[in-house]
Amino acid sequence: MTAATSSGDLRRTVLRPSVVAAVGLVGGFAVARATEREVGGGLFALAGTWCGRQWARTTGPVGAAVLGALYTAAMGGSHPLARKVGPWPSVLLVAAGVAVASEVAEARGRRRGLPRSG
16 A cells, blocks of 8 residues: 555545534534634635535435534533533443534435545
8 A cells, every 4th residue: 555545535634524524513512612602613614615515426415404403402401511520421322423414424325426525
Protein backbone atom coordinates (compact mmCIF):
# COMPACT_ATOMS: atom_id res chain seq x y z
CA MET A 1 0.00 0.00 0.00
CA THR A 2 1.43 3.37 -0.95
CA ALA A 3 1.31 6.52 1.13
CA ALA A 4 -1.11 8.08 -1.36
CA THR A 5 -3.45 5.11 -1.07
CA SER A 6 -3.44 5.05 2.70
CA SER A 7 -3.87 8.84 2.77
CA GLY A 8 -6.87 8.52 0.44
CA ASP A 9 -8.32 5.73 2.58
CA LEU A 10 -7.96 7.87 5.70
CA ARG A 11 -9.60 10.84 3.98
CA ARG A 12 -12.53 8.67 2.86
CA THR A 13 -12.93 7.33 6.40
CA VAL A 14 -12.64 10.64 8.23
CA LEU A 15 -14.62 12.73 5.76
CA ARG A 16 -17.70 10.55 5.82
CA PRO A 17 -20.91 12.46 6.51
CA SER A 18 -21.59 10.22 9.51
CA VAL A 19 -18.28 11.23 11.09
CA VAL A 20 -18.62 14.92 10.22
CA ALA A 21 -22.19 15.00 11.57
CA ALA A 22 -21.08 13.42 14.85
CA VAL A 23 -18.18 15.87 15.08
CA GLY A 24 -20.57 18.74 14.33
CA LEU A 25 -22.82 17.75 17.21
CA VAL A 26 -20.14 16.80 19.76
CA GLY A 27 -17.66 19.47 18.67
CA GLY A 28 -20.33 22.15 18.49
CA PHE A 29 -21.39 21.32 22.04
CA ALA A 30 -17.79 21.29 23.32
CA VAL A 31 -16.94 24.57 21.60
CA ALA A 32 -20.14 26.21 22.86
CA ARG A 33 -19.31 25.19 26.43
CA ALA A 34 -15.71 26.38 26.15
CA THR A 35 -16.42 29.68 24.37
CA GLU A 36 -19.77 31.14 23.41
CA ARG A 37 -22.92 29.41 22.21
CA GLU A 38 -22.74 31.19 18.87
CA VAL A 39 -19.29 29.79 18.10
CA GLY A 40 -20.46 26.25 18.83
CA GLY A 41 -23.56 26.90 16.76
CA GLY A 42 -21.37 28.02 13.90
CA LEU A 43 -19.43 24.75 13.98
CA PHE A 44 -22.72 22.82 14.13
CA ALA A 45 -24.07 24.77 11.13
CA LEU A 46 -20.86 24.42 9.11
CA ALA A 47 -20.75 20.65 9.65
CA GLY A 48 -24.46 20.36 8.85
CA THR A 49 -24.07 22.31 5.61
CA TRP A 50 -21.17 20.11 4.48
CA CYS A 51 -23.12 16.97 5.40
CA GLY A 52 -26.21 18.20 3.57
CA ARG A 53 -24.24 18.57 0.34
CA GLN A 54 -22.74 15.10 0.74
CA TRP A 55 -26.06 13.53 1.68
CA ALA A 56 -27.71 15.03 -1.40
CA ARG A 57 -25.07 13.34 -3.54
CA THR A 58 -25.03 9.98 -1.72
CA THR A 59 -28.66 9.55 -0.63
CA GLY A 60 -30.60 11.76 -3.04
CA PRO A 61 -32.67 14.85 -2.22
CA VAL A 62 -35.23 13.08 -0.02
CA GLY A 63 -32.54 11.30 1.98
CA ALA A 64 -30.65 14.56 2.40
CA ALA A 65 -33.78 16.33 3.64
CA VAL A 66 -34.57 13.57 6.14
CA LEU A 67 -30.99 13.39 7.41
CA GLY A 68 -30.73 17.18 7.62
CA ALA A 69 -33.95 17.31 9.64
CA LEU A 70 -32.68 14.51 11.88
CA TYR A 71 -29.36 16.34 12.40
CA THR A 72 -31.19 19.51 13.40
CA ALA A 73 -33.70 17.66 15.58
CA ALA A 74 -30.85 15.81 17.30
CA MET A 75 -29.32 19.09 18.38
CA GLY A 76 -32.65 20.34 19.70
CA GLY A 77 -33.56 16.99 21.22
CA SER A 78 -30.30 16.72 23.11
CA HIS A 79 -31.41 19.56 25.41
CA PRO A 80 -34.41 17.86 27.06
CA LEU A 81 -32.56 14.53 27.03
CA ALA A 82 -29.68 16.21 28.90
CA ARG A 83 -32.03 16.89 31.82
CA LYS A 84 -32.55 13.14 32.18
CA VAL A 85 -29.09 11.66 31.44
CA GLY A 86 -26.70 14.60 31.65
CA PRO A 87 -25.28 16.85 28.94
CA TRP A 88 -22.39 14.76 27.63
CA PRO A 89 -24.27 11.43 27.50
CA SER A 90 -27.11 13.23 25.75
CA VAL A 91 -24.89 14.74 23.06
CA LEU A 92 -23.04 11.45 22.55
CA LEU A 93 -26.32 9.54 22.20
CA VAL A 94 -27.82 11.87 19.60
CA ALA A 95 -24.51 12.05 17.70
CA ALA A 96 -24.37 8.25 17.56
CA GLY A 97 -27.97 8.11 16.36
CA VAL A 98 -27.32 10.56 13.54
CA ALA A 99 -24.12 8.73 12.55
CA VAL A 100 -25.94 5.39 12.36
CA ALA A 101 -28.82 6.89 10.37
CA SER A 102 -26.32 8.47 7.96
CA GLU A 103 -24.52 5.17 7.39
CA VAL A 104 -27.80 3.31 6.82
CA ALA A 105 -29.08 5.93 4.37
CA GLU A 106 -25.79 5.99 2.45
CA ALA A 107 -25.76 2.19 2.22
CA ARG A 108 -29.27 2.33 0.74
CA GLY A 109 -28.09 5.01 -1.68
CA ARG A 110 -25.20 2.81 -2.83
CA ARG A 111 -27.63 -0.05 -3.45
CA ARG A 112 -29.61 2.35 -5.66
CA GLY A 113 -26.45 3.22 -7.60
CA LEU A 114 -25.66 6.58 -5.99
CA PRO A 115 -21.99 7.50 -5.43
CA ARG A 116 -20.03 6.66 -2.30
CA SER A 117 -19.12 9.37 0.16
CA GLY A 118 -15.53 10.55 0.48
